[in-house]
Amino acid sequence: MTKAALEHYHARMQRVLDHIDRHPDTDLRLDVLSGIAAFSKHHFHRQFTATFGLSVHRYVQLVRLKRASYHLAFRETDTVTGVAMDAGYEAPDAFARAFRQRVGQSPSAFRKTPDWAPWHAAFAPLTHARSKHMTTHSFNDVTVRDFPATPVALMEHKGDPARVYETVQRFIAWRRAAGLGRDAAATFTVFHSDPRATPPEDFRLDVCASTDRPIAPNAAGVEAGLIPAGRCAVLRVIGGAEDLEAPALFLYRDWLPASGEEVRDFPLFCQRITLYPDVPEQETVTDLFLPLV
Template identity: 25%
Template structure:
């Protein structure tokens, strides 16, 4: 591996550490100086490197993820006040939050909360529970067949499967981060296994996990962060693009699926539909997919996977 490639991997690792810190400390004061310290760069070099790697400045990234987290909480945690959510997401006062939110989403936080929530995705179009199309942030609603009825919709997207509330154990993971289209995450898994296999971290019992760091119903797909991960039992020393993370134990809605590569959207729609009628709401933490097989070994090339969504009572 040449020096240029080594440098790129190290820079990516440092930027990942900054993103992870922001996600874990959303309610704290975070400025350019702190972010550059975490990345071990001078503020000047950090700003340039961060912007080059992610395509947005550090402050723009920080503001965006805070606002998107606030939007998620506004819809998922209806009992929390807008003020409570404002401070949870690191805004110093309600007026500055309100201005930033309206500038980013084109509506007030109160108006956003009153909107129907996107539950389903079909052919790239987002729908509410009653099958009404919902616009992507900053975009107009796409034209669709207005006669598309609930019965037809459910037949197309809802799977018959077992979903239950379970307490899932803590997961210690090593990961390679991917940002962008879901069907491209295989590239991150290739990098992860290329690093892990020589270090004897992969056995016949090894399970893979895709962790979702953003809500695709709110965050633009090109910005959605996904961690291609494997479960490890020991304190692994990581380097370069390979990071480590922990998914805490907790209560999850778990759906068990045996699906083709093209059916993940339908499986997630099934989970989201079930959740709206379950008596639960999304809890704190990340959603993830836990894979139980190598789809290449399946006679029909199917994934045996649990989709896990953290939940708490309504």
């Protein structure tokens, strides 16, 4: 197979992933998905499994259950029954069985006290499948611009990266109570540590919301902070908001040496422009900032 033919084949398969990710609540039967790829329905199942390492049925189920888990953990106004219906289950008990089988907790238990370690393991096949044919970045994707000094409310996470979402949950609850929802304040993450080179117990990042209000003493541990003004290399990342290691590596390994720029004494950080599940996971937009001298 020529390179062009292989790329065309992979593009047809990628169309299927994109369709599932954007429309998880629609009809995703085998004949529908094979038509999107323009492959015979008699062979498509084996082609999908061979390409992505898991079956069509499992991929669809994982996409739906992952979205459901986000609603359970971060959307306290969504009922478990409503989440089950939205995930394509006609009865809450069928949803509960499927959720427990994949995540290891009932939907109600997960909502109350999520166990994030088995959650990460359960949905790792999704990340693996999507990384098969990842979009690569080029130097033209990077711009250099002046970032304005931005006061923020921040909550520090220190410890195992697998437990970051526990911190995120607490921060979201504080934001709601403080009237700093995503419509009112920009969302940032400051990465003080590289998870590949830092022992889990020493890993650190800050989750932040922009605000110039004074931060009153609070039990959540939220403090006032500042993302300083300065020049930054900016790489816009579409999709893959949960794992920014590959685009960060591109900035450090490829772009920075070729640019002739020098880094400034402030950590890598990002702004979450759009967030999952507000938009489909592959349509999330994240601006990754590398501070420069």
